[in-house]
Amino acid sequence: MINVIREPLIFEISSPGKTAIKLPELDVPEKSDLLAEVPLRADIEGFPEVSETEVTRHFTRLSQMNYCVDFGFYPLGSCTMKYNPKINEKIAGMDCYTNVHPLASEKLTQGNLELMKILENLLGEITGLDAVSLQPAAGAHGELTGMMLIRAHHLNNGHPRKYVLIPDSAHGTNPSSAHICGYQVKEIKSNERGTISLEDLEKEMTEEVAALMVTNPNTLGVFESDICQIADLVHAKGGLVYMDGANLNALAGITRPGDMKVDVMHLNLHKTFSTPHGGGGPGSGPVAVKKILEPYLPVPVIEEKEGKYFFNYNRPKSIGKVKSFYGQFLVMLKALSYILALGPEGLREMAEVAVLNSNYLRRSLDSLYHLKYDSPTLHECVFSDKYQQEFGVSNLDISKRLLDYGLHPPTMSFPLIVHGALMIEPTETESRRDLDLFIGAMKAIDREARENPELLKAAPHITYVRRLDEVQAARHPVLRWEEKK
Amino acid sequence: MSYIPISDQDKKEMLAAIGVKSIEELFNCIPESIRLKGLLNLPGSLSEAEILGYFKEKGNKNSYNRYLSFLGGGAYDHYIPTVVDYLSSRGEFISPYTPYQPEVSQGTLQTIFEFQTLICQLTDLDIANASLYDGATGAAEAVLMAQRIKNKKRLLVASNLNPQYRQVIYTYTKNLGLEVVEIPYDEMGRVDLKGLESAFNPETSVLLCQSPNFFGVIEDLKTLADLSHRHEALLAVVISEPISLGLLEAPGKLGADIVTGEAQSFGLPLSFGGPYLGFMASQKEFVRQLPGRIAGETIDVEGRRGFVLTLSTREQHIRREKATSNICTNQAHCALRATIYLETLGRQGLRKLAWLNLQKAAYALEQLLAIPGVSRKFSGPVFNEFVLEFPEPWKNLSQKLEDKGILGGLALGNDYRGLDNCALITVTEKHTRENIEAYGQALREVLK
Amino acid sequence: MYPANLYYTKDHEWLKVEGEEAVVGITDFAQQQLGDIIYAELPPAGKDLEAHQVLGSLESVKSVSDIYCPVSGEVLGVNSELSQAPDLINKDPYGQGWLVRLKLKDKAELDALMKAADYEKYLEGLEH
Secondary structure (H helix, E strand, O other), X not given: XXXXXXXXXXXXXXXXXXXXXXXXXXXXXXXXXXXXXXXXXOOOOOOOOOOHHHXXXXXXXXXXXXXXXXXXXXXXXXXXXXXXXXXXXXXXOOHHHHOOOOOOOHHHEHHHHHHHHHHHHXXXXXXXXXXXXXXXXXXXXXXXXXXXXXXXXXXXXXXXXXXXXXXXXXXXXXXXXXXXXXXXXXXXXXOOOOOEOHHHHHHHOOXXXXXXXXXXXXXXXXXXXXXXXXXXXXXXXXXXXXXXXXXHHHOOOOEOHHHXXXXXXXXXXXXXXXXXXXXXXXXXXXXXXXXXXXXXXXXXXXXXXXXXXXXXXXXXXXXXXXXXXXXXXXXXXXXXXXXXXXXXXXXXXXXXXXXXHHHHHHHHHOOOOEEOOXXXXXXXXXXXXXXXXXOOOOHHHHHHHHHHOOOOOOEEOOOOOOOOEEEEOOOOOOOHHHHXXXXXXXXXXXXXXXXXXXXHHOOOOOOOOOOEOXXXXXXXXXXXXXXXX | OOOOOOOHHHHHHHHHHHOOOOHHHXXXXXXXXHEOOXXXXXXXXXXXXXXXXXXXXXXXXXXXXHOEEOOOOOOOOOOOOHHHHHHHOOHHHHOOOOOOOHHHEHHHHHHHHHHHHHHHHHHOOOEEOOOEOOHHHHHHHHHHHHHHHHOOOEEEEEOOOOHHHHHHHHHHHOOOOOEEEEEOEOOOOOEOHHHHHHHOOOOEEEEEEEOOOOOOEOOOHHHHHHHHHHOOOEEEEEEOOHHHHHOEOOOOOOOOOEEEEEOOOOOOOOHHHOOOOEEEEEOHHHHHHOOOOOEEEEEEOOOOEEEEEOOHXXXXXXXXXXXXXXXXXXXXXXXXXXXXXXXXXXXXXXXXHHHHHHHHHHHHHHHHHOOOOOEEOXXXXXXXXXXXXXXXXXXXXXXXXXXXXXXXXXXOOOOOXXXXXXXXXXXXXXXXXXXXXXXXXXXXXXXX | OOOOOOEEOOOOEEEEEEOOEEEEEEOHHHXXXXXXXXXXXXXXXXXXXXXXXXXXXXXXXXXXXXXXXXXXXXXXXXXXXXXXXXOHHHHOOOOOOOOEEEEEOOHHHHHHOEOHHHHHHHHHHHHO
């Protein structure tokens, strides 16, 4: 990265009287007595005032301080940071989509409804499930929606049940989503392969358990090979199986959750289906369900009759709405564009190369970095800092040093069952050259850990800012700019 | 097209390095019985030009753009300055992940920090988060937050809160054993104070209301805050048309404890309902109950200012089932757009924009009221939306207007009993005098 | 490292008896494990706590740990300094970094706690 000018906060370069936009003059007669009895503000204290040049330079300079997929390798495990095709952005920016009001009648928005229905059907085919709702805004929102569907199903049978079982390797949103849906969480221990222990599951699975939440392949990148037996165990007690689809990138076109006896799952369009992460959203987290859960899907559902599409709100068993309107519509368009570009063969190749790339990385690094679980892995693998810890070097130090090599680090401190985790997911959109760059850097860092651990502990050295004091940030929170008086 | 930069030769060499004979072998951990035998039944693969043609063809089936629209009710058509699209389209903003590595994410983090500051300034509250999904989930998060603070199970929700927001609140709360009570509205279109007074009880944690509310009427927040506080409850205020904050007194100054809402108006296109932008602000003392990500200021080892995600112990990745919310991915890029938008407009710009909206709506109101048979349904003060009553059901009227190329407003009859003859009409700075007069002319004709 | 005049628990809390009252904190081992503490969530005065019940929690940047009440008792007060200076727990765990003061309910419960020597042995066991 070029040596960027240090950019102040916009408030610090503000000066009175400036604006970056000319607004139209009022073309109707002005009324002076409006809002006579309403408390009005005299000013917006502290609000910035800058010119168009300054806004443009401000955000261009800020942009230079960001690492991004367009720039380089971004191997965050479980985040699926794949390349975001540019055509998708162009489509999502078309006036015929961006200008449409969500409450316009269906007659005027047939194109949108049709596209949403098409996407629902394609996601149904990819997951092997019977019905899809596109409404949830992101993965965690999809999890919550899925949990609500499960609860509605049990309530319909007379009793919502009490517990949700979640493996200890799960992402934090799983227990949180279950809890917000009114369930108590019981943790299932992983076995020595890093997968769900059938024994433990059998012990915990009672008629008070509403569901098992399972990520497959799990956060270690290991496929739950016993998934059908697991599902049978859960179903035998009347429970349902929820699958966290965060790692669908490893499976699309290879196998289908529906065929693994999964009852409900969410998909992350911003992972598997290439829509950009935008620095933390917007994502999109559709849920896909088996027939038995279809009556409970959020309203409205899209239906078609004689070539006309419409929203059906008359769904007495529905859990209701989980979000305004119909979901993250523009994100859906990007995902649909991606699926159309790939086609069935491309989708399978996507999963194949994601798994190939991951295994190539694993094999290239497994002599230098510790693998707690040596089970075969699919799209990601989780190393740890165990060997480097002998020299006092942690996963944090390794990660920060990678920044000096111009590479983004893997996911750290997660899954919780691997101490000092380095969770690596390359995705299929990385070239051999970029993979080898990363491998080379990881090898060099291992050497540095032995020879000069202090170099790593002080890393990064050449970034825009160096290690930041997170303790101070949390102990004495400064969460907004304030005018110095 | 799979966007895959691995050649067949690469594959061969990589398989050899791994020590397997085929890619197939890497999937051996998946039982044969559940593997797909053939290809999925999907269309494609299409070329880029074909994809573009496909979406053009489908987009042409949307006839909405051929109409002059006065629809609002939670989604507003405002002009978006060119710099917003231009700057937000940069790959450095579109293609990074959540800023977990602050050293290489200062662009995103500083933007969030500026966004939080702008929201605090607009609401006159101490703290704001990095974003929530939208106004509806923001409203649900606000009542859950109030419930955690007060540890009481009764929630009062204004019936003139956007119906979709109310529906989402019901969806979220019904599994948690919370009691939601709807407060009626009065003839001004505001929260009915008598009904409100009698709804408070010692178990009440919060009153949630919207201002301007779903009828476009500006609430008397000061009175609502005083009443809520007298009953030891919090006041949470939803803002779904935040352009109004350019003129109206900040809700924090009037006593609101939590302000949440929809910031789509700040530089996000209508987009058929999403992605939009939820926001939330509150007082410092409640920071540990705030849902969602928060950026904070700190220094690096060389003493230079930098920003990090902070107070993460509230969040699901650390506190798991005890987290304040399950939200993870939020609407960061939408918040970036809002930040660029607000900084582009600036202090004077936002005030003038709010004033334009107010004046244009007032002109439209006057024009439409001059038509025989048209009356105001509610007498309360309005910003850029208002409810009119007509001599016949709006369903019929709106169809007749549509035939004349005008989408005259939103029907209220489905959500509110007795309002079948009413519509919510929205006017923004994009409506010209000619647009407004054309609407008046058309309405005059169809009412004849 | 582990003062002799204190009682200890397996969850790494210490307890100091002062007549009918007791002060509770976390051990040096515990503060080292937690790292820099950024926030202490403590119970309101007047709250009755059972032995082993969650008394509050301590937060570091990337973790939250529950603190358990070593014995039953009523909370008489909490260390109000901690809201401004949670780092006292790191700097002086047995002194200025104390957490709560309790009114003891049943002194017999003290018998179930460890003395310093036992606690040190217990820690050695953990490290292997």
